[in-house]
Amino acid sequence: MSTHHDPSTDLTTQRGEDGTLPERFEDPGHPEHHDRQGDHDPKANKRAERQVVVLFTISILGTIGAIVAYALVPPGETVGSMRLSNLLLGLGLFLGLAGIGVAAVHWAKSLMNDHEKSEERHAIRSEDSVRVKAVEALREGAKDSAIGRRGVLKGAMVTSLALFPLSIAVPLVGNIGGDWDVSRSKRTIWKRGTRLVLDPTARPIKAADVTIGSAFHVIPEGLEELDHPLNEKAKAVVLMVRMDPRDLRSEQGEGWSYDGIVAFSKICTHVGCPVALYEQQTHHILCPCHQSTFDAADGAKVVFGPAKRPLPQLPITVDDEGYLVAQDGFSEPIGPSFWERLT
Amino acid sequence: MSTVDSRPAPAAAPPSRVERAAAGTADYLDQRTGIGGAVKEFARKIFPDHWSFLLGEIALYSFVVLLISGTFLTMFFVPSMTEVHYHGPWAAMDGVQMSEAFASTLRLSFEVRGGLLMRQIHHWAALIFMAAIVTHMMRVFFTGAFRKPRELNWLVGFTLMILGLLAGFSGYSLPDDVLSGNGLRIADGVARAIPILGSYISFALFGGEFPGTDLIPRLFTVHILLIPALILALIGLHLLMVVLHKHTQYPGSGRSDKNVVGYPLFPIYVAKAGGFFFVVFAVIALMAATMTINPVWNYGPFDPSIVGAGAQPDWYMLFLEGGLRLMPGQTEFVIGQYTLSLNILVPGVVIPGILFTAIALWPFIEAFATGDKREHHVLDRPRNVPFRTAFGVAFLTAFFVLILAGSNDLIATHFHLSINDITWTFRILLFVGPAIAFWITKRICLSLQRKDRELVLHGHETGRIVRFASGEYIEVHKPLDAHERWLRVQHEANRPLEIEPAEDSRGVRRKGFRVDALRQRLSRVFYEDRVEPVTPAELAAAHSHGAHDALPAAHDEHAGELTGASGGTRHLAADVENTEGTDSTDGPKHP
Structure with missing residues (x-):
């Protein structure tokens, strides 16, 4: 899509039939895609591939390094040896992780298709027909449960549900503060x-x-x-x-x-x-x-x-x-x- | 993608062994889970790209790092307050009496190979986790990503932040060192200040008197089971809603509330986001390898009579500490026989209560003031919502003043200042700072919007100075292209609400008028000051205005050109790219 001569965005063509201008500007649509060097130049493409391979290799070497450090450099008894052990293990882990991370991101950015895509959004709410069916389902369920006018049953249910946690909460609260003799403080x-x-x-x-x-x-x-x-x-x-x-x-x-x-x-x-x-x-x-x-x-x-x-x-x-x-x-x-x- | 059929496709080349194996596995799984539908739905799902969307990812990944390193630590940590005498490689603590929790912390730091690294990874990751959550919330706030339909997800995120604070505090206290022990003692002091129930809350926390012997085992369960389980569940909900809503996107041409523009999950975000996990983990590992954090072996085990000067909690607790330090003591009162410690309650309970309530309720307050029921998927540029942006900055200013106040002793020793002066300065700044920050930010936002208008109406300065035959100099301005322009005009400026009068034509008082009036007052506060985006008519008028002295063409041979000079006294909307004369009705034609 052209950036500058798109008739839909040119002010002169935005006038309505009666020559008035619209209230708001119109979205000119997706901007033009710019290709990367590697999209045309096979050499650049190959170079990016090699870089990714090198990065993964760095990761492999880093992990090997960490294992070697684990085996050969124990924390020991002095501050210096503890620090060295920590440093070498950590650097090995760092290289092992960073190699993978940077390789994957570099791969995605330089070698994978970078054409933006557009996907439609739909309203979050469900369609009216769905809502009607949902309400209907609940009504039917409520009817099936025969809870309608049975006030006592409802009351008994709510009360029992509200009360039962007490048999857990009371012992918990009773014991959690020790003997609860706060005057000791x-x-x-x-x-x-x-x-x-x-x-x-x-x-x-x-x-x-x-x-x-x-x-x-x-x-x-x-x-x-x-x-x-x-x-x-x-x-x-x-x-x-x-x-x-x-x-x-x-x-x-x-x-x-x-x-x-x-x-x-x-x-x-x-x-x-x-x-x-x-x-x-x-x-x-x-x-x-x-x-x-x-x-x-x-x-x-x-x-x-x-x-x-x-x-x-x-x-x-x-x-x-x-x-x-x-x-x-x-x-x-x-x-x-x-x-x-x-x- | 939905290759669930193991038979080879007829026309294609015969599948390789790997392809056959993959197809077989896919078929097996799909027959038992129907996963094909999910793969079809999600594999190519579109996510927009922006660096600020990485903040939430950092929070997620540092949480994964916390789980990995935390699991490692639980293998060696002993959550017990039983007193033991330490004997081990750390000579400075040899023979010292300490809790098993502290002794096992020393052991896993110095005797378990890689234990110190894991401990430091865990602590650094916790700091980064909270920092990422807070900055992610700032991004969501300033871009209005919390608006409908995402208000509930904002609440989920808010709860995650609170859980993060609790996770941090409970974990920080586990080693049972002097610093964390004093942190707990402060928590105890704050709990006890709560009227009527205070002492009982303190006893409930500690299983009796401070410090007791129950706290570390209790905190351990909270820290490694209860809170992580809740965080995991809420992260699941948080991400589920992100998928459900589809991600927000920054404004730009081709992006609207009706679409989402970006790259597909597979392969782009599998690689980018998956890779980013390793990057985050790597950075944390590097920090843990090279930077000591929380060296409890230097502080020593908890002893209620010892405290170090210059003691600081982890950064996310500093604002509470700062509040405690700033509040003057005169606000403790005795009513009858009872003591009301406002000097502790206000900074320890009331201020965080207000801050957190404001954060949690903001989406609903703003929706009330705006009266907007539409879905929003295109983000706001912060400048286009000056009140919200200014409020956010004012809020952060208060937060940062409290953080600095929490380090007032370090500021005093580093800069050789009087602690009393610093404290007084912060006491005043806590109130004055946010007000100033609000005012400045709002002005900056409005100015940036005016700058946008200016740019849309008059275009870029080109640095090309043109002299007319009459001797007049002007600078040529290059109009924005449609995409540049769209970014600056796509938003709608919120206006104060207009409401129906209190009484109808027959003089009957209307129901709900008072709520409406409140809503209107609030919306006035929010949107009274505003800059509207340029309309096509305004642009046309500007062009025609410029056309009065416009050149017939951009490259006027009669005019001298002074390239690179600046300081044109007038603006000229000479359209370099498009043809001239975008207007015909209200301005004269070009000569």
């Missing part, structure tokens, strides 16, 4: 006299060993002997820092610190990440997950970020031997907020 194992010990070595800490400016990751003593140490650890971890007592502007309870040593729950009051970063100069405790920032010198009040509440403070003191111990457990639930937290 309000309690930690900290209590009066629990020693503060180092995480993870569980060594008790002498107040004298805590130098000014240092930060300690602390767990309660006796964590390992529990049934679910991780569950308790997830609530009980504490970040303890020591600063010059004169820098301590406020704390959450009278006398909850010991000589500039303050201990706060390490579980962020936002969504529960461990607030593991301590900035010595500013006394800021920072949560690396969402950047809530708490001021350790000012009762761990929020100075920035998405958290609302201060980190709960663990009241501490020292025992007779000079080891740091809890005066008491936390006075409020630790960690992120939840609906019934204050009940």
Whole structure:
């Protein structure tokens, strides 16, 4: 089809009988097909064929290479040997796949018939006659089922169908949450006299060993002997820092610190990440997950970020031997907020 | 194609042994399945060609890669939270206490030959899977491929995206390393913020308190059985509907809502699409061979008191993370005894809820505003639907701001900026950015449409400067050929709806008027600003206008020519290809 002199697209011939122009342009129809070099030149055609063969050959060699690498280059014990094994296996796989893929696409583009074809579309909806028959079929079926005016039967059927999943759902829901004692998340194992010990070595800490400016990751003593140490650890971890007592502007309870040593729950009051970063100069405790920032010198009040509440403070003191111990457990639930937290 | 008869064709040369074997097999199958009909129907089915149609294919193929590599991994992964002590070639973790899940991840990475490659293939493929889904959705959105009759398939695709997110998150958590464990802890925190039910939802997820010992086995079942089965089923439905509807096509001459123009499935797409699977797999394999991903052996096993700075979730989760980081904490309230954590609910539940609802419902919202009940198989050029395009870009802007906010700590450390300033900037940008993006995009779309009109009316600049005998210079413009022109005039500009008045002639209030009024308001918002395509009459007028000072012929011997110069002050629609004088009624003839 000519591109430029097609009478159907020439504006002069688009006028109607009365000389007016149509509302819209008309589709000029499919554009002309442009042949490829290989369609006329047997040499170019042959060259494309050879390229496809070479690509498939690359794939074969790649796969062989991967098998050889598998046999000869074990991951070994060092980072270097692991990396090499991974690299060689992966490159072999890459070549094995890429050869096939590029060969197939190249074949399709350079050697296969590239004349575009047009296919008609039909409306998605079914013909009216078909619809009539479909409705009829349903009517007949409904009639055969004799469900028509039997209200009680319908009700019984719907009710039984609605109820039967319960015998699966009830045991599932009943068990899926363990014992469902959600109040446990309000309690930690900290209590009066629990020693503060180092995480993870569980060594008790002498107040004298805590130098000014240092930060300690602390767990309660006796964590390992529990049934679910991780569950308790997830609530009980504490970040303890020591600063010059004169820098301590406020704390959450009278006398909850010991000589500039303050201990706060390490579980962020936002969504529960461990607030593991301590900035010595500013006394800021920072949560690396969402950047809530708490001021350790000012009762761990929020100075920035998405958290609302201060980190709960663990009241501490020292025992007779000079080891740091809890005066008491936390006075409020630790960690992120939840609906019934204050009940 | 339908060679189901094993007897040789009478006139042709005797069939070779291969042909006889093929015919025999075909006959055997057809007698038992009647597959001949399907082959006749589908073998030469036409699919249109365009690079953007490959995005969905990438999603499909990366899913196949996920199935292959995932099956490999299940042979060696142990989904258990039982604590063990690691002893193996990775010296840094020797003797460390960890869950069996983490230990088996180390084992399959370092002791199973090819295990690390498969793990990295699996993870890279998951990232590409989600990226391909999202870009494929963007293609479908911006070209209007979701319009009737494809609204339901849009919903299937939307559900696939959600399932992809869940698949990604559940799989990411399986190795039980520090990063994924903190991800779960965040999920726990978000779940617990839900009013009334929060704590119970958290317990239901973890089988009791966080982290418990049930989660990894549960996630494993979800990740390798439940979600993949759903994804597979929905992919089947998705593709079935593609076949049923026949693929959309980009506008162009010879393409209409009544046909589909392209190449036959066999052999072109068998080769191209089949080959493309290998290309996608190859690229993923190359990435897995050369780029480390999620090196959990450096992070260590999950411990609730450890977290790394600069921790990032996989990219498709970043927008949620970004929302959590941006929301100011002041929005947590205590009502009576009960705590309402809007600082978590808004970014964790409300924002994704709004984003996802908007995506899912868009085809229906647009159909409501357009009042269009016709089938559409020719795609929109994004410029021709400025409101939709602008809305899409605004939406993506919000999405990208959230993604960037999810990396605000990395931005801070890389560019030495204050994290507080960055967070505040993003807080503002989240609202201002989409508005600006909307406005700019809409203006660009309208401008591009005007540019199209300009091109149709006045043709291409040729760079040929012509001087008249009078000394006047003009640049010769070459009109578009019919195909170039058709691309720019084939669309219909949607107009705001006109509705019947609220009361009929007797003053009786009309039923359904309020819905209609809402529809009209919406359609005004959508289509008030528009540029209509050039009509034949406008083109004729433009030509005649140009004809005032047109040359009798393109190659006027009296006029000097300055080739290559530019800056003509007037447009001249001198028709170089066609003969002059396309008009006769409302303009003077050429001299």
